[in-house]
Amino acid sequence: MKTNVMLRLMLKDWRLQRQTIVFTILAGVTALAVLLIGGQTPVVIGTVFFFVSMVFCAALLPMQNIVNERKKQTLSFVMSLPVSSARYGAAKLVSTVGMFLALWLILLGAGLYMVLCRHILPSGAIPTGMILMNFPLIGFCLITCTALVAESEGWGTAAMAVVNSSYWLGWYLLLSHVPSLTKTWGGQVMVWSPAVVKILVVEFAVILLTLGLTLYLQSRKRDFI
Amino acid sequence: MTDYAIELNGVCKSYRFFELQSIALRLQRGTIMGLIGPNGAGKSTTIRILMGLVHQDRGEVRVLGCRMPDEQVAAKWDIGFASDDMRLYDSLTVGWHINFMKSIYQSWDDGYAQLLLKRFGLNAEQKIKGLSHGQRVKAALLLVFARRPKLLVLDEPTTGLDPVARHEILRELTSVMAEEGRSVLFSSQNTQDVEQISDQITFIDRGRIIDSMDKEVYLDRWRRLRLEVPDGIALPTLPGVIGIQQTGRLAVAIANAFEPHLPNAYENSGARVHAVENMTLEEIFVANVEHSREEVKA
Numbered sequence: 001m002k003t004n005v006m007l008r009l010m011l012k013d014w015r016l017q018r019q020t021i022v023f024t025i026l027a028g029v030t031a032l033a034v035l036l037i038g039g040q041t042p043v044v045i046g047t048v049f050f051f052v053s054m055v056f057c058a059a060l061l062p063m064q065n066i067v068n069e070r071k072k073q074t075l076s077f078v079m080s081l082p083v084s085s086a087r088y089g090a091a092k093l094v095s096t097v098g099m100f101l102a103l104w105l106i107l108l109g110a111g112l113y114m115v116l117c118r119h120i121l122p123s124g125a126i127p128t129g130m131i132l133m134n135f136p137l138i139g140f141c142l143i144t145c146t147a148l149v150a151e152s153e154g155w156g157t158a159a160m161a162v163v164n165s166s167y168w169l170g171w172y173l174l175l176s177h178v179p180s181l182t183k184t185w186g187g188q189v190m191v192w193s194p195a196v197v198k199i200l201v202v203e204f205a206v207i208l209l210t211l212g213l214t215l216y217l218q219s220r221k222r223d224f225i
Numbered sequence: 226m227t228d229y230a231i232e233l234n235g236v237c238k239s240y241r242f243f244e245l246q247s248i249a250l251r252l253q254r255g256t257i258m259g260l261i262g263p264n265g266a267g268k269s270t271t272i273r274i275l276m277g278l279v280h281q282d283r284g285e286v287r288v289l290g291c292r293m294p295d296e297q298v299a300a301k302w303d304i305g306f307a308s309d310d311m312r313l314y315d316s317l318t319v320g321w322h323i324n325f326m327k328s329i330y331q332s333w334d335d336g337y338a339q340l341l342l343k344r345f346g347l348n349a350e351q352k353i354k355g356l357s358h359g360q361r362v363k364a365a366l367l368l369v370f371a372r373r374p375k376l377l378v379l380d381e382p383t384t385g386l387d388p389v390a391r392h393e394i395l396r397e398l399t400s401v402m403a404e405e406g407r408s409v410l411f412s413s414q415n416t417q418d419v420e421q422i423s424d425q426i427t428f429i430d431r432g433r434i435i436d437s438m439d440k441e442v443y444l445d446r447w448r449r450l451r452l453e454v455p456d457g458i459a460l461p462t463l464p465g466v467i468g469i470q471q472t473g474r475l476a477v478a479i480a481n482a483f484e485p486h487l488p489n490a491y492e493n494s495g496a497r498v499h500a501v502e503n504m505t506l507e508e509i510f511v512a513n514v515e516h517s518r519e520e521v522k523a
Contacts, residue, residue, distance in 0.1 A: 073312040080306035
C-alpha cells in the first residue's frame with residue numbers, strides 16, 4: 001500500500017510552523033487576559049492586540065509556509081517526492097488554512113468565553129466581533145492565494161501591504177454603511193440583524209471564492225520550478 | 226516493459242530568451258548517462274521536464290514507462306532526484322529527514338541509511354543549518370540513495386564540492402550502480418566526474434543535443450593530429466576531420482571520426498604527422514561545442 005504523501009507533507013508543515021501557531025495563540029490569549037484588568041484603557045489595548053496577533057499571523061503564516069519553500073530552495077526536495085504540482089498545491093493550501101483556522105477557532109473560542117462567561121464585554125458586541133474576526137481570515141486567504149499562485153516574495157509582500165491597509169477601510173465601511181451595529185453592540189442582547197447576516201454571508205463567500213480560485217489557478221500551472 | 230529508463234522524443238520548450246529544441250534522448254535501463262553542457266545549455270530544463278516539474282510545449286517524455294508530466298506521481302515512486310539547488314529544511318535534523326523519507330517510501334533501506342551516515346561522516350542529531358555545503362549535499366544524496374530507486378536523476382550533484390567529498394560521492398554512486406537494473410542520468414559541467422562513472426555521454430549546448438553515444442566510442446573516435454605543413458602545401462579536407470588550426474608551419478587537426486588511414490592521407494598530401502593523440506573528455510566536449518556552434522552559424 002502506498003503512503004499518503006499529501007498527509008506527510010501537511011504534517012511536515014505543521015511541524016515546521018508549530019512555533020508560529022503557539023506564539024500567536026499565546027499572544028492572543030495574553031491580549032484577552034489584559035481585558036480582565038477592567039477599565040477602558042485595558043479593554044482598548046487588549047482588543048487591539050487580540051486582533052493584531054491574528055493580523056500578524058495572517059501575514060506571517062503564508063509567507064513562512066508557502067513563499068519560504070521556494071525562497072529557501074526546499075521546493076525541489078518536496079517536488080522530488082511522488083506528488084504532482086496540483087496535489088502539492090492542495091496539500092499546501094489545506095495545511096496553511098488548517099493551521100490558521102485552528103488558531104483562529106481557539107482565539108474565537110477564547111474571545112467568546114471572555115464575553116459570555118467572564119462578561120468583560122457586553123454580549124451585544126458578539127455579532128460585530130464575528131464580523132471583525134472574519135477580517136483577518138479573509139486577509140489570510142487573500143495573502144495565501146497570492147503566495148501560492150505567484151510563489152514570489154514580492155507579490156506576497158504586496159498582498160500583505162494591501163490587505164493590512166484594507167482592515168481600516170473595512171472597519172470604516174462597516175461603521176459608515178451599517179450604523180445599526182453601533183446601536184446594538186453595547187447591549188446585553190445579541191442582535192443578528194439582516195445586515196449582520198448579509199455581511200457574514202458575503203465574508204464567507206469571499207473566503208470560499210478565494211480558496212476555490214487558488215486551487216483552480218494552481219492546477220493550471222505548467223512550469224513549477 | 227520498455228528497455229529504456231528515459232525516452233525523450235522531439236521535446237521542445239520555449240522561454241523568452243531560451244529554447245529547448247527537439248530534444249531526443251534515450252537512456253537504456255542499467256546504464257549511467259552523463260549529460261554535459263556549459264552554463265545555460267538546457268541541462269536543468271531537460272531534467273525538470275523529465276521530472277514533470279516543467280511541462281514541455283511539444284514532444285513525448287517517458288520515464289520508467291510513465292508518460293510525463295501526466296503520470297509523474299507513479300514515476301516518482303521509483304525516481305531518486307537531487308540537484309545542486311536542492312536544500313533540506315534548515316531548522317530540522319538529518320534524522321528528521323531520514324524519518325520523513327522512511328515514512329513515505331516502503332523501499333527505504335534503514336541499514337543502508339545508517340551505513341551512509343557513517344561513510345559520509347554525518348550525525349543524525351545535527352540540524353541541517355549546522356552542516357557544511359559538502360555535508361548538506363551528502364545528506365541530500367543519502368536520502369536519495371537509501372530509497373533504492375530504480376532511476377537516479379542527479380542534476381550537478383558535485384558542484385561546489387571539494388575533491389575528497391566529490392570522490393566519496395562518486396564512489397558511492399558507483400557502488401549504488403552495482404545493483405542490477407539501476408539507471409542514472411548525471412548532469413555536470415565537470416567532465417572528469419562524468420568520464421569516471423558514465424557509460425554513455427550526451428553533449429548539450431544552446432538547447433540542442435549535439436551528440437550522444439557510448440563513452441568508449443567517444444574516446445576512441447576523437448583524436449588530435451599534430452602536423453607540420455611545409456610552405457606551399459595546403460592541407461586537404463578529409464572526412465572525419467572537423468577542424469584545423471594552423472599557426473605558421475604547425476597545425477592541429479581534430480578528428481571526430483578517426484580512421485587509421487587519416488595520418489597517411491595527410492602524409493600523402495605533403496604534411497608531416499608528428500603525433501596522433503587521444504583527447505580527454507573535456508577536450509572532446511569543448512571541440513564538439515565549438516564545432517556545433519560553427520555549424521549553426523554556417
